Amino acid sequence: MFDLDALRDAARIIRPQVPPTPQYAWPLLQRRLGCELWVKHENHTPAGAFKVRGGVLYVHELMRREPEVRGLITATRGNHGQSLAMAARLAGLPIRILVPHGNALEKNAAMRAFGAEVIEHGQDFDEARQAAGELAARDGWHFVPSLHPDLVRGVATYALELFEAAPPLRRVYVPIGLGSGICGLIRTRDLLGMDTEIVGVVARGADAYAQSFEQGRILHTERADTLADGMACRMPAPEAFELIRNGAARILRVDDEQIRQAIRILHEDTHNLAEGAGAAALAAAIIERELNRGERIAVIQSGANIDRALLANILAEPAPRIDDSGRVATAAGA
Known part of the structure; x- marks a missing residue:
């Protein structure tokens, strides 16, 4: 794993392409939850998500190690692919990106806009990932995994920004896809010698990491069903799981309706898209909420790349209201 000097070096490399993103303590969110709540806005990166940090660093380090590389191949549900497409364009490299059938149209369009060749294959991310590896071996192009030390070190720069800009935090909530975001957060916390709790979050319909965390061993699920495609993982990465098992306080499950509700709340209270x-x-x-009452916490808003039709459907539903005391005034309680 990287040390603090290597992390700061990564920030220096990434900063010209990905300026630091803000972290704000939004008053309406704080009133709604009854705590000092900071939002790390990774939705403000040039690719609309935190993954771009890892892509820029990965390609930079790859070109230094293998200047003769012919092209890149990877698999994604969207944000990993956009990050690499942007980085490949900056490096003058061609890139092919495999996505599962039915992938978000706007994410596919964004990858193509960066110059990527987007290929649909398989029913989910894991099938697309296997095919991408086979295609890379056949054509002699470089296969970019979804988890790699350079990807983790790159995305960890958001954690460095958060911890150094915000006041000391009691806990941070972070979504888990394949694991680079939470791994970067855990490693950065440890390097800075902080005692902040890291709480991982998975979708209830794609809870392989939660099951694995609870059982103390890697478990695969048959399906990954959730509107949150960035968390649709059914096969945890062993290297990520070890760091998460040793460094996370717990992993929580959220269902799709709770996610939809949080999208509405973020729009209503901060006017940010998630x-x-x-x-x-x-x-x-x-x-x-009750555990956090009176505490200082943070949440990672890892991305904003949601298709317009889905967003319009979600925002058409009423957002929860708050009463004069700041409590949520709905039967759902969220």
């Missing part, structure tokens, strides 16, 4: 995974951390903080 994709499903981007709202999951807030959904988990709402679940633990």
Whole structure:
């Protein structure tokens, strides 16, 4: 794993392409949850998600190690692919990106806009990932995994920004896809010598990491069903699982309706757009509202790349209201 000097070096490399994102303590969110709540706005990166940090660093380090690389191949549900497409364009490299059938149309369009060749294959991310590896071996292109030390070190720069800009935090809620975001957060906390709790968040319909965390061993699920495509993982990565098992306080499950509700709340209270995974951390903080009362916490808004039709459907539903005491005034309690 990287040390603090290597992390700061990564921030220096990434900063020209990905300026630091803000972290705000929004008054309406604080009133709604009864605590000092900071939002780390990774939805404000040039690709609309935290993953771009890892993509920029990964390609930078790859070109230094393998300057003769012919092209890149990877698999994604969207944000990982956008980050690599942007980084590949900056490096002058061609890139092919495999996505499962039915992937978000606007994410596919964004990857193509960065210059990527987008190929639909398989029914879910894991099938697309297997095919991408086979295609890379066949054509002699470099296969970019979804989890790699350079990807983790790159995305960890958001954690460095958060911990150094915000006051000391009691806990941070972070969504888990394959694990780079939470791993970067855990490692950065440890390097800074902080005692902040890290709470992972998964979708109830894609809870392989939660099951694995609870059982103390890696478990795969048959399906990954959730509107939060950034968390639709059914096969945890062993290297990520070890760090999460040793460094996270717990992993919470949120269902799709709780995610939808958090998307509406973020829009109403902060006027920020969130994709499903981007709202999951807030959904988990709402679940633990009583635990957090009076505390200083943070949530990672990991991305904003949500299709317009889905967003319009979600925002058409009423957002929860708050009463004069700041408590949620709905039967649902969220």
